[in-house]
Amino acid sequence: MKTKSIFERLNAILLILALLITSSFYSQENKAVKNVVLVHGAFVDGSGWQGVYDVLVKKGYHVSVTQHTLLSFDEDVKAVNRIIDQQDGPCILVGHSYGGAIITTAGNNPKVVGLVYVAAHAPDEGESEADNGKAYPPAYKSIIKGEDGFNYIDPAKFPSDFAGGVPKEKANFMAMSQTPTADVAFHAIIKNPAWKTKPSWYVVAKSDRIINPDLERMYAKRAKSTTIEVDASHCVFMTNPKEVAGLIVDASKISK
Template identity: 85%
Template sequence: MLLSLFLTSNFYSQESKTVKNVVLVHGAFVDGSGWEGVYNALVKKGYHVSVTQHPLLSFDDDVKAVSRIIDQQDGPCILVGHSYGGAIITTAGNNPKVAGLVYVAAHAPDEGESEADNGKKFPPAYQSLIKGDDGFDYINVNNFADDFAGGVEKEKAHFMAVSQTPTADAAFHAVIKNPAWKTKPSWYVVAKSDKIINPDLERMYAKRAKSTTIEVAGASHCVFMTHPKEVSDLIISASKNSGK
């Protein structure tokens, strides 16, 4: 009977340490709708999931938009960022409500670094970035499916291309201060066939941050869409281990 009480008490103690709030942060050129598969997987497991919709007009504005959602959480949360969203969570993750960080094929710059400069050190495979005269960048529609959305169903990838959100070029050059991964536990998904961010850069980020890391074979930059189970499973692992 005493053993049963001990085991029951231990079970509830472990459950109470699980972070049940998750905030999903999209990257450049897309919006939060791409997280739908991950969202559904997490909600079915009982998580409270928020999806940000930041404007991609400037890095500071995007951090403020994400921070607003973090502040709305009723307790600690796991903050998840894809691509450029990784730079955002590296700053916004300093919010005391953030218990852990999950990077999904994402940038995780250090103090004094920008994702644009890091990308020059580890050049990506794609050549389809178009820099507009107005200071906003986008991906060539004709190359979007192959470069950005490999593995995504053809019609959906085309719709993503024609509905993409141009992103302020200056956002990619934002210099990071006080990176949250230095004080918060982190997890990382490396997309092994990523053309937008060099997988070796992703590995460097993960190793430097001492992140718990998985690598997804054949996954493109849209690994969060094509492999929602692997991504959601890692988020769940983060939710159970961020308090340890």
């Protein structure tokens, strides 16, 4: 009887230990931030995020995609903050290209706990992405500045300059459906950059022709971002959605 009693006690202890370990595991899992907001850059809309969106949704994330107008930097920041405010808790804010400048400002929203830059601008206080681009000249020569104050990319050169690696038919469609962007948006002076107070992650696109990869590396180093480099074009978020989503998942594991 004593032997049976000892085994029963051991089984009870093992059961309690198993429950404690399981509870600890789920507690750690629950620390992951489950809300992600994806912010597109200039000349495109949010549809390019679909590959990243699909990967994250399958992993159980709640993903929102902004659709700002590219008419004004301040209005674009307001549009992104509108989506951030709709989140039911803390979120990871992700920006591509010009979207990086937007999240550098919108990232000050209290609900944002981490920033992910994807081949994106991350200006400091008093800087603009336009001036930083002059300091680190990009490879592309296809920008067309309209007399009405809006810029767009020469459709014939869009696939090679902007969308390298994207299937030809898709890249051609993107070229013909691009959204002209107000030139003044690129000259917005950044105030109170969020990356100075919040953790950041960065995807450097090593074959980027729109933003000089060395500028991307400077941004990442200055912000002390956790960084990966991908041999991809400016459209790394479309051509390499798994790598980009993977970094976002890493960012989401920070404690709330």
